[in-house]
Amino acid sequence: MIDPIHDKPLADATTRPRRRQVLKATAIAAGAATLPLALGERAVADTLPAQGPAFLHGVASGDPLPDGVVVWTRVTPTPAAVPGSGAGPDTEVRWELATDRGFTTLAVSGTVTTSAGTDHTVKVDARGLRPDTTYWYRFTAGGVTSPAGRTRTAPASDAAVQRLRLGVASCANWEAGYFSAYRHLAARGDLDVFLFLGDYIYEYRTGEFCAAGKVVRPHQPAHEILNLADYRTRHGTYKTDPDLQALHAAIPTIAIWDDHEFANDASSVGAENHTPGTEGDWAARVAAAKQAYFEWMPVRPSIAGTTYRRLRYGKLADLSLLDLRSFRSAQVKVGDGDVDSADRTITGRAQLDWLKSGLSASDTTWRLVGNSVMISPVAFLSLPDYLLRPLAKLLGLPGEGLAVNPDQWDGYTHDRRELLGHLKAQGIRNTVFLTGDIHSAWAADVPDEAATYPASGSVATEFVVTSVTSDNVDDFLKVAPQTVSLVAAGALKAANRHLKWIDLDSHGYGVLDVTPEQVQMDYYILSDRTKREATSTWTRSYRSRSGSQALERVWAPVK
Template identity: 75%
Template sequence: MTDTSATDSPVSPAKSPARRTVVKAVAAGTAGAALIPLGVTALASAAEASVFLHGVASGDPLPDGILLWTRVTPTPDATPGSGKGPSTDVEWTVATDKEFTHVVAHGTVTTGPDVDHTVKADVRGLTPGTEYWYRFTASGARSAVGRTRTTPARDASVDRLRLGTVSCANWEAGYFSPYRHLNERGDLDAVLFLGDYIYEYKSGEFAARDTVVRPHQPAHEIISLADYRLRHGTYKTDQDLQALHASLPAIAIWDDHEFADNATSVGANNHQPDTEGDWKARVAAAKQAYFEWMPVRPSTAGTTYRQLRYGKLADISLLDLRSFRSAQGGWGPSGGVDDPDRTITGDAQMQWLKSSLTRSDATWRLVGNSVMISPVAFLSLPAFLLRPLAKLLGLPQEGLAINTDQWDGYTADRRELLGHLKQHGIRNTVFLTGDIHSAWASDVPNEAATYPASGSVATEFTVTSVTSDNVDDILKVPPQTVSLAGVAAIKAANPHVKWIDLDSHGFGVLDVTPDRTQMDYYVVSDRTKRDATAKWARSYRTASGSQRVERADSPVR
């Protein structure tokens, strides 16, 4: 695949993305074109609908640039993962108005079966803090119009940043109504996808209380490159996901289900080498499909850790907590959770993260963090709640006190990072987390055993799942009933945890100002209904300089 973008600049101070660059430019014969309404369901002809089946998207906004994405179906047999269909030239156009009367950038990308007919254009030379409109043309058809926005200049004073935050969207467990509600707000700067954008399971293995709301494609567990491509393509047909991508830039990291459950650098719970082949080959296939189908820049080959910035208000460090992590450990001096030779970040990423946090001159240091960093002990739970939580969180079902898939299973790395924050007096660090199908608001203590006397070095907001099963779903009971005993037990054993919702599905809205960050938690009425409603549940905030979460009385308006 080739594009006509300008020469790439580093995504983070330490990393530069590798890609093929400028080949040719085309004349911008688009001025005065008729308006196509925003939203992927508003395609103007059958030809457009048949070519641009998977919508349009933008991502990784910079002060001077944005990454544009689409996928074309040049012939009916060129379905995702098929390896069929001809090479196709795709023209992209960027304008400052949705009528495309003022075109500011344009070019052509050649795509084909080698990249599953996906298209990326890394457009540079744009103006900071500016709204843009974009579209694609191929095979005589024109895509829906997308809207995006560059970030403010690096040294700009910024009054507010507002991010939608989502995690754990399982196609078989329901519809993606949280995406619709985020899209309808009209007040967001971007959407932060915190992992588990897709799920790898075979159809029926992980659904909605064992009920498949809509079947996966392919129906079997995805293992090969063709499998991962088809699964990504299936998700990208969801109307609410398409509309959200067409309206707002995406900022995305991966977690385990983009590969397989509880993935590490050496294997996964849901990978059996004797029947499913080499783990490294499966990871390579999953990563290739991810970078083809997602509007993200790889910071280095095969990783997603990188940094974005919103003026002087916030730096966002985005972590890859799967590519470098050691196998999950147990107890004992060798290979246990406290073994200093075990890592969740890898040495290079840890040094990059510490350096980025130290060097940052922004008011807030946000960390996109796919698994919880706050320590949590579960041993005090009654058995009838421990077992469903163990199933959900990956805990041994006979009572191990920690979740070894989280930072709890890699305590040396956590001590190093949190000790660095404390030693260097780094303040206003907020971890933004997904993964565990529940919502949490927590202080992050450097020494949990002596909290609150020893203080807190950061805070963490964890958002619940879009659709994936919660505790009440596993138990098949009404929400906010028996799980309340688990909430009380967890909070009693972990006083730094201020709030938990183990049962709801929904999303978060993070609002950042120079004075505070606030996470507004929203829940949806029924994940199995396409028209599910949403309502505000709780809000928690962190005042600048406090390193503490406190309850807020209302969501940000």
Template identity: 70%
Template sequence: MTPYDQISRRTAVTAVAATTTAALLPLATAPAAHARPAVPAPAAAPAAGTTAATGFLHGVASGDPLPDGVLLWTRVTPAPEAVPGSGLGPDVEVRWQVAEDAAFARVVAHGTATASAATDHTVKADVRGLRPATGYHFRFTAGGVTSPAARTRTAPAHGAATTGVRFGVVSCANWEAGHFSAYRHLAGRRDLDAVLHLGDYIYEYGTGTYPAAKYVVRPHSPAHEIVSLADYRVRHGRYKTDPDLQALHQAHPTVAIWDDHEFANDAWSGGAENHTPGAEGDWAARMAAAKQAYFEWMPVRPSVEGTTYRRLRFGKLADLHLMDLRSFRSQQVKGGAVDDPERTITGRAQLDWLKAGLASSDTTWRLVGNSVMISPVAFGALPAHLLEPLTKLLGLPTGGVPISTDQWDGYTDDRRELLTHLADRAIRNTVFLTGDIHMAWANDVPRTAATYPISPSVATEFVVTSVTSDNLDDLLHVPPHTVSLAAATAIKAANRHVKWLDMDSHGYGVLDITAEHAQMDYYVLSDKRDPKATSSWSRSYRTRTGTQRVERVKTPVG
């Protein structure tokens, strides 16, 4: 049995955080800084396997920007033995500063927090009292050591007539499958308001499981599949030593949601595809451990019931509705059971929350951070040599079926209810932003796919490819854009609402939002296995306001 047979799906291609919020001092009244400040180079990360020194070895980060504030994050190593997941090391006071300038001559907020083993020596400061749409610098100090300085940016005021916002968009970063050059290229941009991470920030597998051992670029830590709280902490800690990931967090605030691999493959509310209760313990305990580590290690505010569904606003231009499609979903099924109205991908409370938020929004655009694809996909007639690897990636029978049941295709009643809500309420300019499937897509989202385009499109969807996680050419071990072209042609022929897909590349997206359009620029890497991989623009698609349709654009945004 191959590793691909052992794992039924490769992310659809294939507990509350304990933190200390510091007290704030009043904001100084210096003029707002409109220029986006430069970012110092990240501090060098310790090499894998080396003994930890003390200090800020895992970088600094910010996230969830608000008009008056932002969440700051770091992890302190107060003693050599206080490595992630160890439970060792003394408490240490951590001071933080937010300034208008890179030299920290104009400090506008500061405070203290305590890093302790109880939170794996991570700390957060939920800073408020800042000015809207303003770039700031921040840093931490502890035990006489100062962290790297970083930049962040607040969101526009809720009522501001914002001319534009721009986000980097990423998902699916498997440590073993390659290097995080996509993060480095996004870190180098100075035109982003934030970076959206749409899930699979970490992967839970043991080393050599995915990809197979002979294709591993760099090994996981710990080497075994992560199950316990200590395991998840160690894995998060390993990720945060990556220099490109550190650079990304130093350059831009992050807005993140989780998908399945922050827990286990094909996770649902009561289990996961690769969770065996007898061997790996109680699922609820494992999920609670994964969530605790996630909120400790990520610059994310927990919301309702300790989940990641929440809402951010960027002036009068866009609401961003962020989904949790793992905590409440029913178990994946096959065949006609996908239509069962008792089954759910969102849970009743979250679906009602999303529908109410979309209906009441007074912004130009309604963005939905959506970890798995909502657009329906039928395979049509694929050549046998392509059908088999695609069904392995998607976890489907090799005979072929019309859906991937881990996506919204496996929960058709929830999708029908949501799309009917958009249509019946005439809710315009809804854009789903999606990761998970390790391919790039640009889709109309029809109310009834079988009769599209007679049945209208009620939304659009932009799906970004993976940072490193395997896609079709990786599975087949062939050059990109060779044998996959036949598969892409067949999928588009069977799904007229799919306007474009790239089944082979790795990279990231840049989403540009103005009153006139929502445009996704797709960028691809030269080689995910090369730590110095270059990046190039591939394609651009946009939806113009009021159209609910995607169209190709010949150039990326400036």
């Protein structure tokens, strides 16, 4: 296992056989103690006792290592101590990890004190655990015990892992619908980890980002979030969702951020959705957003200030997680030749060097990259105007003259050329980019030279998952899904031959299955994001065989 910051080896415990199948009921039961149909902070505040603590925001775990895992909760010590309030006394919380659900055999335990200074969140990096082992965890304060969560440590770094299965999602706008995707992922019972690729929360005021014209459930606070109290309140609201609570309680989470954890189209110097004259200093807003994120997310606190890090699952795969907001240059205007400038960056020099060296040094079969914005090149000029304009609106771009999306790697081509050139020059194979951001599903080969593909081949592959709820093309057009968007998808594929599949309309999630022989992404879509009981249906699968650097369609999901 690799230290997430410095790539230094950590001590491994004894490994054991890896493959297991967890009963579906186990995953469901892990989240069974969550609040029923929570509607937001005001709704759960009504359930508080007159005195004494309560655990209203569920439990979560994350960033599994062979010898440890982060466990998280939030305690509400008094009715007034709601997220972002700054109210409430210091509170002692006991935490426990056990090898059985009844907590008769404790592995590790301890106590911590939380306060208004951390918004009464509790995050413990529990160590001294065995690799590739299931643990149950819980918290107690003032005689009240939290729901129990289930987690699992990573295998030993030299373990011959035969399968890794990840639930993959991004872009969950509270106002646009319910988080049914999380419920379906929690209920599977066969996932090792939940990978979230950014836009866990949205910063907008109520009603600002619902192109379909319907606020399913209003944000809290109702205004655009700008300061620490605002970001804490918004995170607290999201954590009352019962489906989100169930998923976090069922399996460990690995998460990175994208722009909406801060503001739309964020960069190191500003954002499209930030006006300094009326909304204050950008650096102060970013600092508040990051503080709230690290308080409220089960992400290892040693990486405070950034989310780029590397985790490992035995000899099968390592996972490099990128922060593509903290260090990037400002986006250029559409048509600006500076997209090719060596003076501009999406990763920052240190992070790009870290990524390249990690890919070169990797001794695993697969090199997975958690990548918040699409790296595959996409030219849009082939689209008719009536489709180009809503797609540009979805991407937050002007409707005229759109050739590329400058918020993606297309706007930072020097960094992309350096990274892809490194993969080619070093002969690095089996690199798979896992991406969110654009509220649509894509499967693509990543070409070294798009203009000469397929003759020039590809150096990697990319799977892009659609949004959990956030608006996409049919929502912006206010038309039935899989109608006019099919024209757009066809035109994009014709102009970009490395794109194997595009779904511009659906909401859902992906399941990535990794074996020594192949990686396969199974795409699932929801029946109706505005219905809490939405069903989930498999729609498409693509795989890459080891050594091929290319995608091929598969006609059934992995069982």
